[in-house]
Amino acid sequence: MSTIDTLSTPAVLIDLDRVEANLKRAQDYADAHGLPLRPHIKTHKLPRFARRQIELGAAGIACQKLGEAEVMADAGLDDILIPYNILGEEKLGRMKALARRIRLRVCADSRTTIEGYARAMRGEPAPLGVLVECDTGMGRCGVQTPEEALALARAIDAAPDLSFDGLMTYPPAGRIDEAAEWLGKAVELLAAAGLPARIVSSGGTPDLWSAHKVSVATEHRPGTYIYLDLSQVKAGVGTVSDCALTVLATVVSRPTPNRAIIDAGSKTLTSDTLGLEGFGLILEAPDARIVSLSEEHGTVLLPDGQADRLKVGDRVRIVPNHACPVSNLFDTVYLVSGTTVVAEEPVAARGKVT
Amino acid sequence: MSTIDTLSTPAVLIDLDRVEANLKRAQDYADAHGLPLRPHIKTHKLPRFARRQIELGAAGIACQKLGEAEVMADAGLDDILIPYNILGEEKLGRMKALARRIRLRVCADSRTTIEGYARAMRGEPAPLGVLVECDTGMGRCGVQTPEEALALARAIDAAPDLSFDGLMTYPPAGRIDEAAEWLGKAVELLAAAGLPARIVSSGGTPDLWSAHKVSVATEHRPGTYIYLDLSQVKAGVGTVSDCALTVLATVVSRPTPNRAIIDAGSKTLTSDTLGLEGFGLILEAPDARIVSLSEEHGTVLLPDGQADRLKVGDRVRIVPNHACPVSNLFDTVYLVSGTTVVAEEPVAARGKVT
Structure with a gap:
């Protein structure tokens, strides 16, 4: 385990x-x-x-x-x-x-x-x-x-x-x-x-x-x-602590005191906003905002005075706006209980376009 | 062939x-x-x-x-x-x-x-x-x-x-x-x-x-x-007739005189707009607009007086806003010359998230 x-x-x-x-x-x-x-x-x-x-x-x-x-x-x-x-x-x-x-x-x-x-x-x-x-x-x-x-x-x-x-x-x-x-x-x-x-x-x-x-x-x-997701939390179906799907990402760059870059971009979180602001909630930094995505980068803005948070190499968990298309982007997902990995599971019905 | x-x-x-x-x-x-x-x-x-x-x-x-x-x-x-x-x-x-x-x-x-x-x-x-x-x-x-x-x-x-x-x-x-x-x-x-x-x-x-x-x-x-795509056409890099990647889709529903639904949604075209209006150009109906996507549906609005166009079962080709994430959604693509299928090619580096 x-x-x-x-x-x-x-x-x-x-x-x-x-x-x-x-x-x-x-x-x-x-x-x-x-x-x-x-x-x-x-x-x-x-x-x-x-x-x-x-x-x-x-x-x-x-x-x-x-x-x-x-x-x-x-x-x-x-x-x-x-x-x-x-x-x-x-x-x-x-x-x-x-x-x-x-x-x-x-x-x-x-x-x-x-x-x-x-x-x-x-x-x-x-x-x-x-x-x-x-x-x-x-x-x-x-x-x-x-x-x-x-x-x-x-x-x-x-x-x-x-x-x-x-x-x-x-x-x-x-x-x-x-x-x-x-x-x-x-x-x-x-x-x-x-x-x-x-x-x-x-x-x-x-x-x-x-x-x-x-x-x-x-x-x-x-x-x-x-799974629930931010769009369903907004709709009142559950709370953030009910959300079962999170994306684990790493802070790969910290170019300015306010900006952090994570390795979760649109190839991970998708560009779906479903009418929400930003592209997901960082559980470790709920006051930070994922303001834009490119394919492999998520750009995160932090409030002033937090240059020491989200250091390069730090790992964060993100609740996406929309869980469904995230499932479709990954060949496998990790089933976890708390922080223990129980299994790596192939997403068997992923990418079934026809 | x-x-x-x-x-x-x-x-x-x-x-x-x-x-x-x-x-x-x-x-x-x-x-x-x-x-x-x-x-x-x-x-x-x-x-x-x-x-x-x-x-x-x-x-x-x-x-x-x-x-x-x-x-x-x-x-x-x-x-x-x-x-x-x-x-x-x-x-x-x-x-x-x-x-x-x-x-x-x-x-x-x-x-x-x-x-x-x-x-x-x-x-x-x-x-x-x-x-x-x-x-x-x-x-x-x-x-x-x-x-x-x-x-x-x-x-x-x-x-x-x-x-x-x-x-x-x-x-x-x-x-x-x-x-x-x-x-x-x-x-x-x-x-x-x-x-x-x-x-x-x-x-x-x-x-x-x-x-x-x-x-x-x-x-x-x-x-x-x-491949080029609509975003690159807008940037002036090439024209629509240079775009090498198109999505072949079928009109699956024609609920009103102005609305057609195609089987290309965000699981196909992605939600990337790259600042463009709509979600792609339908080559057979350039005056139609793909106004919204859900995962498996694209909603197309046609101008008035065109109830006879884009019939259920018709097939269309779409130039996407952004070609790159489309490649990432498909296990295989079809290499074509004109309308001849030359090969079905596995997208070998698709979904390589790490």
């Missing part, structure tokens, strides 16, 4: 105790409200944590990419939702192969996507469950009205090898009431048309503790809740 | 003809001015292009990370500069091992870094060449004055197993004259002290065509010039 002091930097540390606490807290909340969780693995990309999420009671997982779902299926995860339009013959072939191995559901917000699913699944022994993606305010993908959702539900239902299974949405943070109203109307419309939405899948960590207010939802897909 | 039409998206395409033209144009310029090039491989991270850069006349390469340098040394590159402070025992051990295999030079801007190099190299058969990093206006790493450069040069010279080889800087774009003045003063000071700077290494692509104006420089380290 080594300690984090032996690791070369930059390195991603995952605090196992905080992971466990974050997972349990969310599962307890979900259980209390009778709302199944379907964790989105985009945040951790690690089969071991997906399995732990299931052990604790999650109903299944969500993966944004087929390649992520294939990794998770290989690791024994057998109930996966892909909340994304899958297009292109190569992917449709892989989708069909995956649907033979596990309980797979996919999503669509256009006739073109549905036609591809119908073509790919022709003659398959079991139908593929398809959810209609709904834009309940995010302004990203999704049908714009409940009437459009009904029209696509009919198109799915009309395809012999597809099954209309319900609705999927990713509501914008802080506007969960609008999403609830939108989905409520759609569910009514579908029921009246004889196409009940058996699944209504909502998502997001920022509103995790209000997820039960979307009373028509049959499941919730939180992602970042496992 | 397949065409790009068969590739699943998102995919990174590298136009070999443009690469060759970009490399030759820069080497011709450098040759005309008698200024050796030392290309920075951070942009491509591919041994085959590093070798091509040497074949065309480059004097050596630069790598920002030891891990990148190890990959390049394995591929036969034998003259490598690491323009970075290397700290930490594990890295210093690898540095020593690498210095036994190839001509390696490293950089320092503090006594702490120099002490580490001296300790690591103690008793080695050949001294390690060290350059002093100078902050000529970038506000990142580097000593702040020529006098500080001299002091560190003396410290390097005093270490039995280190050799003071000169100066290294990365000047800010558009302010190359300041850098030239700074370096000129330092070179004079060092010469007067009997510690001549045999190497003065400057860098950057934005000012590539003015690099010869830094008359004391003995080499120039351009990186992005091999």
